Amino acid sequence: MNKLINSPQTLLADALRGFAAAHGQLSVDFENRIVFSAAPREGRVALVSGGGSGHEPLHSGFVGAGMLDAACAGEIFTSPTPDQILAAAIRVDTGAGVLFVVKNYTGDLLNFEMAAELAREQGIEVASVVVADDVAVEDSTWTAGRRGVGTTLILEKVAGAAAARGWSLEKVHVLAKRIADAGRSMGAALTSCTVPAVGKPSFDLPEDEMELGVGIHGEPGRKRVPVMSAAELSHALVESITTDYDFSGKPVIALLTGLGGTPLIELYAMFAEVSERLNERNITVARSLVGNYVSSLDMAGCSLTLVGADDEILDLWDAPVNTPTLRWKD
């Protein structure tokens, strides 16, 4: 498949240049591949996230007032390095400490852990929260554990609002863990994705099949199934998520993200089915997002995330935010 690039080798640097050109309110450290907000935030806890590139707008699109303070971009599907993460922490720490938001992949975990050690050696207080919400992966001590997907951005929004209100690092950390614990996701791929430097699809998926439970780097899911309709897929996704966590009796924040190659009209058709499935289970969708928020390059498909909320979480969700991707006022 043709790609709109200059070369695979320069794609990440080119994208960062474009990001800087488009979003002048944010700063870009090209050497360290960090997008950060230079707005004054004296005495406030800072949020730093990051991960492999190829999931845009995650994470750089969520940097700005009321959300992330900095995002570290790794190579495509490769975690950022500790020196890079450390540089981000140094840039945004005000003395109130830094929360690292980490998705549960081995590379991300190890690099953020090393970065936390290096930052502490420099006197920066660091706490970390790990998102592991993908129910497609068996949660077992015999695997790397569940992958982190859509709950990440909901956590970044809610914890970012708490930090903006001046909460302490300890309080923001407790809140962030609460969100991570209450989030569940499940996705499905209609096609593979193509890493530009590799030039061919990451896995083979026949035209008439889909991968149920796919990971956002093309990791294998639960099973290969014949292609389903939106209605059929909504049953499968909602069933998997709700049997894993009891959402009844609490409002949920729902995210239906495209994986990069599925048009919005299909995502809305899919969300119509998802909301009916949730209604049938007496699960109240209090807030929702539909669009390409956690993508996997050009993969076609979608991933559904539900996060169990309460009044406090919804209030923080509604708080003002000003980032390239999410932007609203009171």
Add this chain to the structure above:
Amino acid sequence: MPETLTIDAIQQWLHRFASEITTQADWLTELDSAIGDADHGTNMVRGTAAVVAKLDVRSTSTVQELLKAVGMTLVSTVGGASGSLYGTFFLEMGRNSPSSVQLDASELENALRAGVNGVIARGHAAVGDKTMIDALEPAVTVLSRSLADGRQLHGSIAAAAAAATTGRDSTEPLVARKGRASYLGDRSAGHIDPGAASATILVAALAASVDEGNAR
């Protein structure tokens, strides 16, 4: 015969590691494409080339300083899980090496043990999880036993390299419990772990460098 590893020999080890990684990069990537994301060869070539470039421009006065610089270089250039694991190996080796220009046999043994323990602590992996630990852990165990039995350094390191190779090959039937390969479950069996393969190259390069030091 000198029972020491000089700072020159350590630099040789690193050069040899880098050139062997380059030679075997395609194989490492092939192993990784079976159970991972097909970038282990590329990532290790980038990291070890950066180490060699650093050795060429920077003179380090002590073994401790050299190993720490190597660790930080790998951490910042390899990326992914391998970067932090190889970086931790050399950083811990460095932290547990003396501020001198050489390592005697027991200092080398201590440093390697600390490096391997650092990797275990960082990655929470044990023998049998189908990781680089399957090569490194038997290598340092055999090294210690051989030295305790009164064998010389070069013979002991050679035995350690053989143990690493055996450990690497033992990963083939295993089901991965760590890292991206673990998502495959039973489908990860039947393939050698790429991390165990590159770790074996690391130990073999050390054996070759000790051997060469002795030959001169």
